[in-house]
Amino acid sequence: xxxxxxxxxxxxxxxxxxxxxxxxxxxxxxxxxxxxxxxxxxxxxxxxxxxxxxxxxxxxxxxxxxxxxxxxxxxxxxxxxxxxxxxxxxxxxxxxxxxxxxxxxxxxxxxxxxxxxxxxxxxxxxxxxxxxxxxxxxxxxxxxxxxxxxxxxxxxxxxxxxxxxxxxxxxxxxxxxxxxxxxxxxxxxxxxxxxxxxxxxxxxxxxxxxxxxxxxxxxxxxxxxxxxxxxxxxxxxxxxxxxxxxxxxxxxxxxxxxxxxxxxxxxxxxxxxxxxxxxxxxxxxxxxxxxxxxxxxxxxxxxxxxxx
Numbered sequence: 001x002x003x004x005x006x007x008x009x010x011x012x013x014x015x016x017x018x019x020x021x022x023x024x025x026x027x028x029x030x031x032x033x034x035x036x037x038x039x040x041x042x043x044x045x046x047x048x049x050x051x052x053x054x055x056x057x058x059x060x061x062x063x064x065x066x067x068x069x070x071x072x073x074x075x076x077x078x079x080x081x082x083x084x085x086x087x088x089x090x091x092x093x094x095x096x097x098x099x100x101x102x103x104x105x106x107x108x109x110x111x112x113x114x115x116x117x118x119x120x121x122x123x124x125x126x127x128x129x130x131x132x133x134x135x136x137x138x139x140x141x142x143x144x145x146x147x148x149x150x151x152x153x154x155x156x157x158x159x160x161x162x163x164x165x166x167x168x169x170x171x172x173x174x175x176x177x178x179x180x181x182x183x184x185x186x187x188x189x190x191x192x193x194x195x196x197x198x199x200x201x202x203x204x205x206x207x208x209x210x211x212x213x214x215x216x217x218x219x220x221x222x223x224x225x226x227x228x229x230x231x232x233x234x235x236x237x238x239x240x241x242x243x244x245x246x247x248x249x250x251x252x253x254x255x256x257x258x259x260x261x262x263x264x265x266x267x268x269x270x271x272x273x274x275x276x277x278x279x280x281x282x283x284x285x286x287x288x289x290x291x292x293x294x295x296x297x298x299x300x301x302x303x304x305x306x307x308x
Contacts, residue, residue: 001267005037008271031166039164039172040267043225044235046176048262050218051236052243052255053183056194057214058123064237065100065222068122068215069129073103074226076133079140079153092156093168093227100223103129108212122211158282159230161270168228175224179217180259187252190214233284235262238291245298265290 006029007013013033017025047065054063065071077099081092111125137153144150183190189210192200200207226232239262246261247254269286 002037005267005271006033008275035166036161036164039161040270041263042172042176043229044262044266045259046221046225047236048239049259050221052240052258053218056190068107068126069103070100070219070222072130072133074100076136078156079137082149082152083140083144096227097223104219156230159232159284172224172228176221179221234288234291238295
């Protein structure tokens with residue numbers, strides 16, 4: 001899929017031209033296509049493992065970065081940078097990153113301040129913060145210049161790999177790799193969080209602290225990706241389910257498979273986004289179109305096997 005992606009685009013690349021050292025082909029390959037392919041792999045992998053962890057920690061199969069307000073917080077941060085500062089792409093990315101972290105921090109702090117808290121408290125608090133961030137986003141859209149700023153906000157929210165360059169790869173690459181390694185090492189503790197809180201506490205686990213650490217790591221991964229690509233919907237929700245249906249397990253292998261499934265969906269979606277039309281389309285359209293039918297097919301097959 002990655003090789004297919006490298007050779008897809010308006011400017012034609014050939015293996016012969018690259019091997020012969022064609023300057024224009026080499027420039028397109030190293031400056032545009034290769035960074036884009038790498039970002040597609042990193043983005044899909046990171047969003048999927050983060051979604052997998054959200055679903056375990058929240059004990060909710062519908063959990064995704066939206067449920068903690070991360071995505072909407074990042075959107076509000078990016079919109080603020082576009083409207084209030086008319087900033088460049090790097091500053092917009094920084095504001096989006098900060099917005100996602102602030103949203104999660106408020107969600108967790110508010111949830112922990114509520115007496116008699118349980119796993120549903122964080123979910124409900126996340127939904128509330130998501131609504132507040134969406135309200136701020138709508139206000140910023142109303143305040144935006146319809147000709148320039150509003151279009152930039154909408155384009156960012158729809159998500160694209162069009163603006164990816166080799167300079168923008170460093171943060172998502174290192175944050176995703178570091179987060180993946182840490183969460184792999186803590187995978188047993190993450191599984192413990194998926195059981196009853198009283199049972200987890202009986203095993204000697206500080207549920208509150210561990211949950212905060214795990215969610216913060218997952219959010220750092222998500223924020224580092226969407227601050228470069230914009231919002232990419234559906235991958236963090238759908239890829240973990242695809243991995244579970246394929247492996248029939250809930251172990252580290254499924255966790256890694258979830259990341260690989262997300263990377264494939266993201267890369268395929270990016271291929272279609274720049275090949276089905278003369279102008280590039282948002283990646284999120286194709287992540288939904290690819291992910292949803294695949295999940296439905298797997299669910300039907302799994303149901304047939306159970307009946308048989």
